[in-house]
Amino acid sequence: MASSLNELNPRLLWKHFAKILTIPHCSGNEKALGDYVLGVAASLGLPGKRDKVGNVLVGKPATSGREGAVGAILQGHLDMVCEKNSDKVHDFGKDPIQPEIKGEWIYAKGTTLGADNGIGLAAALAVMEDKSLVHGPLEFLFTVDEETGLTGANKIQKGFLSGKMLLNLDSEDEGVFTIGCAGGADSTLVLPLERKKTASKNLYRLHVHGFRGGHSGIDINQGRGNAIKLLARVLEQAQASAKFEIVSLEGGSKHNAIPREAVAMLACPPIQVRSMTMALKKAFDKIQVEYKAVEPGASYKLEAASGKDFALTRDCQGALLDFLMAVPHGVIAMHPEIAGLVETSTNLAIVRTGKASFEVLCSTRSSVASALEATRDVIKSVSALAGAKAELKDGYPGWMPNLESPLLKKLKEIYAKGFDKEAEVVAIHAGLECGIIGEKFPGMDMISFGPTMKNPHSPEEHVHIGSVEKFWAFLTMALDSLSA
Numbered sequence: 504m505a506s507s508l509n510e511l512n513p514r515l516l517w518k519h520f521a522k523i524l525t526i527p528h529c530s531g532n533e534k535a536l537g538d539y540v541l542g543v544a545a546s547l548g549l550p551g552k553r554d555k556v557g558n559v560l561v562g563k564p565a566t567s568g569r570e571g572a573v574g575a576i577l578q579g580h581l582d583m584v585c586e587k588n589s590d591k592v593h594d595f596g597k598d599p600i601q602p603e604i605k606g607e608w609i610y611a612k613g614t615t616l617g618a619d620n621g622i623g624l625a626a627a628l629a630v631m632e633d634k635s636l637v638h639g640p641l642e643f644l645f646t647v648d649e650e651t652g653l654t655g656a657n658k659i660q661k662g663f664l665s666g667k668m669l670l671n672l673d674s675e676d677e678g679v680f681t682i683g684c685a686g687g688a689d690s691t692l693v694l695p696l697e698r699k700k701t702a703s704k705n706l707y708r709l710h711v712h713g714f715r716g717g718h719s720g721i722d723i724n725q726g727r728g729n730a731i732k733l734l735a736r737v738l739e740q741a742q743a744s745a746k747f748e749i750v751s752l753e754g755g756s757k758h759n760a761i762p763r764e765a766v767a768m769l770a771c772p773p774i775q776v777r778s779m780t781m782a783l784k785k786a787f788d789k790i791q792v793e794y795k796a797v798e799p800g801a802s803y804k805l806e807a808a809s810g811k812d813f814a815l816t817r818d819c820q821g822a823l824l825d826f827l828m829a830v831p832h833g834v835i836a837m838h839p840e841i842a843g844l845v846e847t848s849t850n851l852a853i854v855r856t857g858k859a860s861f862e863v864l865c866s867t868r869s870s871v872a873s874a875l876e877a878t879r880d881v882i883k884s885v886s887a888l889a890g891a892k893a894e895l896k897d898g899y900p901g902w903m904p905n906l907e908s909p910l911l912k913k914l915k916e917i918y919a920k921g922f923d924k925e926a927e928v929v930a931i932h933a934g935l936e937c938g939i940i941g942e943k944f945p946g947m948d949m950i951s952f953g954p955t956m957k958n959p960h961s962p963e964e965h966v967h968i969g970s971v972e973k974f975w976a977f978l979t980m981a982l983d984s985l986s987a
């Protein structure tokens with residue numbers, strides 16, 4: 504078994520990966536790694552440049568006889584997610600990542616490894632350096648700050664690239680080709696509130712919790728409960744048989760997380776507490792039965808709270824609950840051709856109550872731009888009906904799967920021939936740099952693939968050594984065949 508990265512194959516790729524581990528490159532701090540890439544290019548006599556935000560581009564001329572081939576772009580991101588275990592002493596600003604080979608896998612000691620996207624970058628650098636490869640005209644694009652908001656890709660200027668096909672090396676399953684992703688956009692809805700003249704002292708805190716939540720791009724089709732929606736439903740049903748007043752309603756934490764818990768502050772006169780308690784229980788019991796398979800941990804707690812506060816007027820309380828009941832959440836449409844792929848979804852992500860207004864954040868995704876727009880229009884219409892104001896923020900574009908792509912067709916053939924096995928073709932319901940690049944460079948034929956890695960973005964991140972070898976074999980075969 505290899506004890507150091509330098510004993511692994513392909514040698515050139517691991518050499519560059521070992522070097523990348525020694526250069527700090529958390530998101531926002533990619534300068535030194537960009538310098539390394541430009542240094543490698545310069546030492547090979549290849550032209551390199553850097554744009555204003557730090558994206559780096561290197562060119563490599565075609566092998567002789569392949570000059571007429573369509574230009575290909577190899578692309579990856581320079582930055583990595585920097586996470587460490589709480590007991591690990593590590594300064595990501597200067598300390599090298601310490602790799603550790605365990606059987607067929609490479610881990611880092613107590614930190615993220617940065618195989619996402621360090622392996623992709625190392626592969627691109629190895630292609631740059633390897634003189635034995637056969638290929639058409641190549642460009643190597645290294646973007647900054649993918650992990651925190653795709654900002655590097657977002658800032659690429661038109662004209663920066665000249666190739667017509669793009670191989671994104673930022674995927675996490677060997678043998679799987681990604682050919683599409685979702686675009687997304689957030690909407691903020693603001694409902695004005697009216698409060699009563701007298702403050703109530705009889706306050707109760709209703710906390711619904713124990714829901715599984717998850718990532719709104721990955722788990723939205725799992726049928727999990729949205730704690731905000733279910734809290735609204737419980738209150739809506741309970742208010743039919745019990746008198747209580749809503750003071751505030753809060754829930755959710757991130758735009759891309761399905762809310763796991765939500766809290767309502769309620770005012771209720773002592774004489775009504777029993778009927779409120781029973782009505783809430785009756786409504787929540789139904790949810791527990793309905794969701795017992797997916798949300799076994801779903802629970803709630805009602806407890807007396809201290810202080811005094813102004814409750815909403817009766818009309819306003821009704822409007823608020825109607826609004827939350829009607830704002831859409833969940834899967835809107837599945838992709839008609841790719842089994843299991845969510846095409847359009849929306850996440851009712853966060854609610855916050857102020858003194859005079861109630862704010863709702865919705866995060867919508869779709870791989871089809873017009874469907875994204877239509878779903879946001881629905882959200883806007885619901886807001887208008889409720890008397891709320893909708894602010895539709897700019898989003899990021901999706902990458903619509905093209906099952907007729909010539910690049911996809913060729914790569915499938917190359918994979919099947921090389922490995923005697925069909926590659927799997929997928930699209931994802933989250934954002935990728937290809938969505939943005941595709942919008943800026945219309946007609947760009949794109950695909951994403953990579954080696955197998957697990958638990959990226961966490962100190963458990965690890966990459967499969969054998970899959971890196973296969974990824975390299977495929978990449979080099981592809982460059983040859985695509986230029987033939």
Ligand SMILES: [Zn+2]
Nearest residue numbers: 580619620673
């Ligand atoms: Zn990545």
